[in-house]
Amino acid sequence: MVFDILTYSFIQRAIVSGVAIALLCSIVGMFLVLRRYSLFGDAIAHSSFGGIAVGLLIGVYPIWTAYIISLSSAIIITKIKKSFSISGESSVAILLSSGISIGLILISISGGFTIDIFSFLFGSILLVNAEDTIIIILLTITILIVVLIFYRPILYSTFNEEQAQISGINVEKINYLLISISGITVVTSIQLVGILLISSLLVIPNITAILYGKSFKKTVLLSMTISTSSVVIGILFSYVLDITSSGTIVLISIIIFVVTVCLKSLGLINQS
Template sequence: MNIIETISEAMSFVFMQRAMVVGISIAFISSILGSFLVLKRYSLIGDGLAHVSFATVALALALGLSPLFVSLPLVILASILIMKLNEKASLNGDASIGLVSSFSIAIGVIIASKAKGFNTDINSYLFGSILAIDKTDSYISVIMSIIMIIIVYIFYQDLLAVTFDEEFSKVSGVNTTFINYLLSILTSITVVLGMRVLGTLLISSLIIFPTISSMQIAKSFKSLLIIGVCVAIFSMITGLIGSYVFNIPSGPSIVLTNTLVFVCFYTIGKLIKR
């Protein structure tokens, strides 16, 4: 069976179609947010919120509730808590992220051990599973992704200003506190929406990898965004197909693809500089 037939066979299944729709929408918005977060040196917030989502998933499964509906509000609250700790407790961004994420992992492990343990359900959330995406998740993910893209478009100039020079932006009249909270909340929503495809342990890679790959060859911020989006979507599609072909979890497959793309872009960037 050649590659075309393999792809056609994979895309004939409803679960793959749903995974592609959700994956592409999440890849699009996560790569855009990643451009701002990486340049602000705040990319680890995605990893921290991913750890929080692990605890919320464990709680939802223990209570027999939908992980998506439980995780969304709780992870958003965690993102606000991280920002509050930065402001009130005089903690640096990475310190507040580490504090919240470590606590969340501990709570998640306790809940999982006291409930059903680390069973198949929670493993699919840890490492991603294209079989775990249902119709409701698909609709919610696409709608939320579209809303977030519109929000980023509306506040694009303010986000750009705060990313490159927060102090000057504040002097210029930009509400930097609001913009930082907005970016944090959008990231938390992206983490929750993407945990079905990549898993809570790997979702942050979709925020970081496309941006650092595009940074190797991009000459401007707009080109950084465009290349990052293309890399994210390509890695998502290739990774999902790879997960079907080799029968492996979707998360590791997508991360591996992102890693290979980064290596290629890094090599190309070095050759261009020479």
């Protein structure tokens, strides 16, 4: 039966896009989690709601306006946070609420909630077309290459910002690079699980992998495995059971996390 499902082109596109997004969220999310920036993804996603509303209002493809609004608001809020010594959680709250409020106003001006808005809020991976799939794959490859090039300075400034700065790394530029990458990742991933659930994909597989992993490389690989498995199993289950794919994907990653916590508390997991 599974093989029959895999012959459908929309399922193939969903799985390919989903796996690409899962890989992206794993690697970018790992740095966010370790920097205690777990909710930053959520804040970017909510600010993208404003961007989507702008797109729908002016008749431009909403994902493009979401990229512009999310990226610029994430960079501006980071600049404000640094200049006025605002705490990370407060800056997240500002970013999150400003995106939602702008979005709500623009949506009310444009005539209220439509099916389009709901698909961005809750994701619609089974509806991605070939063009979206190609864009998702290209963005994933580009971001993974950027992360690979700047892997050492990103990791060092995540581990110990002061030491990294003293070793000659321009920590400020690296922080802006990571914020920009996170912005692109979040908006790209909206199509998979939607604005409301995106932070779970950035956080849960990484938290689970950290419970297992001893070395950084192994932890990242494990997170990628958990993330991609959740996405593939989630898409297939949701189709078979005729339920929402975004919720199923996130629920599977939560189940893996809960099982890990149980095994860990029983002493059955050795970090490797």
